[in-house]
Amino acid sequence: MNPYILLRAALALFKKPPIELNSLQLAQATKQARKEYELEQRVLNSPLAARMIIPPAELQDAYQQVRSRYEDEGSFRAVLADNQLTIDSLKEALYRQTKVNTVLETVAAGTEKVSAVEIELFYYNHPEKFTRPERREVSHILISINPHYPENSRTKALQRIQEIQSLLKQDISRFANLALKHSECPTALQGGLLGTVTRGKLYPELDAVLFGLQTGQISAAVESEMGFHILYCKKIYLANTMKLEEARPRVRQSLQDRTRMQRQRQWIASLPILTPVNDYDYV
Numbered sequence: 001m002n003p004y005i006l007l008r009a010a011l012a013l014f015k016k017p018p019i020e021l022n023s024l025q026l027a028q029a030t031k032q033a034r035k036e037y038e039l040e041q042r043v044l045n046s047p048l049a050a051r052m053i054i055p056p057a058e059l060q061d062a063y064q065q066v067r068s069r070y071e072d073e074g075s076f077r078a079v080l081a082d083n084q085l086t087i088d089s090l091k092e093a094l095y096r097q098t099k100v101n102t103v104l105e106t107v108a109a110g111t112e113k114v115s116a117v118e119i120e121l122f123y124y125n126h127p128e129k130f131t132r133p134e135r136r137e138v139s140h141i142l143i144s145i146n147p148h149y150p151e152n153s154r155t156k157a158l159q160r161i162q163e164i165q166s167l168l169k170q171d172i173s174r175f176a177n178l179a180l181k182h183s184e185c186p187t188a189l190q191g192g193l194l195g196t197v198t199r200g201k202l203y204p205e206l207d208a209v210l211f212g213l214q215t216g217q218i219s220a221a222v223e224s225e226m227g228f229h230i231l232y233c234k235k236i237y238l239a240n241t242m243k244l245e246e247a248r249p250r251v252r253q254s255l256q257d258r259t260r261m262q263r264q265r266q267w268i269a270s271l272p273i274l275t276p277v278n279d280y281d282y283v
Contacts, residue, residue: 001030002037003084004093009033019082040100042271049103054095062094107267108260119251123244130242133199137235138210139175139192142185144227152227161221161228168218168230175218175232184227196237206231 009032010018014025021029043049070076080086085093123130143161146152151160164178176191183192199207203224213219213233221228 001033002093004090004097005037005040006030006033007083007085009036017079017083038274039268040096041274042268043100043103044096045274046103046271048106049099052099052102052106054098054102059091059095059098062098063091066090066094104264107264111256111260111263114252114255114259118255119248120244122251122255123247127241130247132237132240132242134211134239135196135198135237136210136213136233137196137237138194138202139179139232139234140185140187140194140206141175141179141183141192141230142227143182144184157228158221161230165218165221165230168232172216172218172232192232196235 006018006029010016010021010025010029013029013032014021016025018026018029067076070079077087080090141161141164143157143164144152145154145157147154150156160182164182167178168175179188179192182188185192187193194202197210199211201207202210203226205222205224206229209219209222210231210233213231215233215236217233219229219231222231223229
C-alpha cells in the first residue's frame with residue numbers, strides 16, 4: 001500500500017494517521033486508499049498526463065507547505081518515519097498528486113460558463129436554500145456556580161447576578177462595563193458579547209429566554225449548567241429570504257464547481273480500467 005495515499009485517506013476519514021487507527025478503521029482507510037490509487041493511476045496513464053510537465057518550483061512549493069506544518073526538522077522526519085515515508089518518497093508522492101491535480105484542472109478548464117438563466121432557475125427552484133432563520137445579537141453576564149468557593153455557592157451566585165441586574169435596570173448602557181467587571185466568562189473581555197445566534201445555538205434554558213426578549217431588553221436571572229446569566233438582546237434580525245442578486249455569486253460558484261466536477265468525472269469514466277492489482281503493487 002502506498003504510505004502517502006494511506007495517510008491521506010486516514011486523515012480524510014478519521015482525522016488520524018494510520019498508526020492511530022483501530023483494525024476496522026485501518027481496513028476502511030486501506031479500502032479508500034486503494035480506490036484513490038486506482039483512480040489516480042488511470043489519470044496518470046492518460047495521454048494528457050503524458051504531456052504534462054510539473055515545474056520543479058511547483059513541486060518545491062507543495063513540499064514546503066507540508067514541511068511548514070512542523071516546527072523543526074527532527075519532528076518532521078519523525079512523523080515521516082511513523083508513516084513509513086522518507087523525504088524522497090514524500091516528494092515522489094507530492095509529484096504524483098500535483099500531476100493528477102494539474103491534469104484534472106486542465107480537463108475542467110474547458111467547462112462552459114454557467115448562464116444567468118441557470119442561476120435563476122436554481123434560485124427559484126430551491127427557495128429553502130436561501131431562507132435565513134431569525135437571528136439575535138446577544139451579550140451576557142455569567143456568574144458561575146461552584147460550591148467549593150463561598151462567593152460562588154448557588155445562593156451567593158444568585159444574589160450577585162440579581163444585584164447586577166438591578167444596576168442594569170437603572171442604566172443598561174453599563175452592560176459592557178459590568179460584564180467586564182463581573183462576568184466569569186471569557187466574553188467579558190468583549191463586553192459579554194456572544195455574537196449573533198439562531199435558535200438552538202445556546203443552552204436550551206438561554207435559548208428559550210433570548211427568543212422571548214425584545215430589542216434592547218435584558219432578561220431576569222437565567223440558570224444553566226454553567227451558572228446564572230443575564231441576557232441582553234441587542235438586535236433582532238427577522239427571518240428573511242436572500243434576494244437573487246445577493247445569492248447570485250454563490251449560486252454561480254456552486255453550479256460552476258458542479259459542472260467542472262461532472263466534466264472531470266465524464267473524462268475519467270472514458271479512461272481504461274486498470275487491471276486488478278494486489279496490495280503489494282501499491283508501492
